[in-house]
Amino acid sequence: MALENKGQQKLDFVRQIVADDCKSGKWDGRVVTRFPPEPNGYLHIGHAKSICLNFGIAAEFGGKCHLRFDDTNPEKEEQEYVDSIIEDVKWLGWDWSENLFFGSDYFQQMYDWAVELVKKGKAYVCDLTAEQTREYRGGVEGGKDSPYRNRSVEENLDLLERMRKGEFPDGTKTLRAKIDMAHPNFNLRDPLMYRIVHASHHRTGDKWCIYPMYDWAHGLEDSIEKITHSICTLEFENHRPLYDWFLNELGIYHPQQIEFARLNLTYTVMSKRKLLKLVQDKLVAGWDDPRMPTICGMRRRGYSPQAIRNFCTKISVNKFNSTIDFALLEHCLREDLNKTSPRVMAVLNPLKVVIENYPEGKVETLDAINNPEDAAAGTRQVPFSREIYIERDDFMEDAPKKFFRLAPGREVRLRYAYFITCTNVIKDSAGNITELRCTYDPATRGGDSPDGRKVKSTLHWICAKNAIDAEARLYEHLFTKENPDDVEEGKDFTAYLNPNSLTKLTGCKVEPYLKDAKALSRWQFERLGYFCVDTDSKSDKLIFNRTATLRDEWAKIKGSGK
């Protein structure tokens, strides 16, 4: 496992704490972190930040990182999500070894500890309804004590036991910690520990009808697993006093909670609720729609695990909210894909070219380099004949000065093949260009001219006789706004969905070399971008997702109107 932080002496604030603790011997040199997802949705790039932080720290400091499902709410959690989360963390390249845990496995221990707190007079059964509980909690001026706050230990013990046994309907009773109803931090105003929910749990079935709240459960889970550094997001900062209170009252092993800022990305929504809405309202094709910032969506789009990990290293970790420029993610993507993706030629919008002085019926094969960044990737053979396809965008009848590509009378190079010169433009009755006539120079075979003359550009092309048809799916940002939540009163984040976020192109032409390309394999289509074989692709119906375009100088010139 490559350590992205190896040799990096600047530690982020979390790693600094861990390093200091290792030095002082606070945890006897142990480092144990955990990634604790709730299995109620698919993982996204924001989770990747947390995953890389937790697993990364464990790897760098010679510790362990647990994968723990925080499954304390049976009404929202499903096995489907457990499976996808396991798959995604694995795909990102992290390994939890035997340390796969479920919060629900600790339900009995949690209950025993609750009984202990009741016996200490630190917890009580409360009969207030949800609405009353809210009223009693109060506002900034403070709350007031529940009328059930001073029940005897015996009565509380009896009621708690009967809650567990299922004697009471949902919502009629709760177990609450007895702390301080006037505390300025709302989380300490006698927080709920258990609520009654007669629902089947994806792992414990109907064994339990009371379920622990996050604040009660989470620290206990960390304690049981002997976590050293419990890393969570900023919104739990207000909960830390409660995290500490429970562990102190119980007098059990007490990890340190550390909070960091969650990831925000331009042109992206990150909350599970919003992603779920996109899926449920069919605004995207599913959780793994390549436009989604989910791990499975990005995988299908063609992102590599390494690109995502490099990105997570690069953005670092901090305590204040920030929004990362999507361009940085794309930079990390291209950086990795450039090194690792085999090159191939494909024509997205074909324009037929007939090379008039090339012998009819002749087919020859030419050597092409698979990856100029990686000599070990070797070479392949590309067929060539009299009729080929080039990209429509690579020809202009009235070419401006900065357009270097093919135009009437102009000579260009066909990659790995020959120099050709455009001699004639053929149009249909509506004036659309349907075909180009060219001549070639046989002396330039392979792409070099013996007389040393230069051409301004090199075009990709596909031999018409051997071309394979393919579909290409081109993606843009899902939203047209950098911040999709920045909308007018009364609208929500779906108001600025990009109508052009997906363009399906059929009739694309690709090299025969791609005939058996495997699902999810990643390629660079030369001069166009990085593409990934879609999971729905078949050998007789190839589908490619455009992961990212190549940086495109000409597009900038064209776009600026120069």
Added chain:
RNA sequence: UGGGGAAUAGUGUAACGGCAGCACGAGUGGCUCUGAACCACUUAGUCAAGGUUCGAAUCCUUGUUCCCCAGCCA
């Protein structure tokens, strides 16, 4: 309004009382059988005002702005 956090180029992130640096983006040029990659250069910053100090992004004071918290969600 109570409590908890935080502010460094357009964006992100370093500098831990001692030269404000790096990356992305943007721009210019070089190179090129990918207008890619690569290389060089340019651009632009300490929230504000006071104070301590030989010296402050860093310490102190005051202010400003932003984020989080009143689910029987996590």
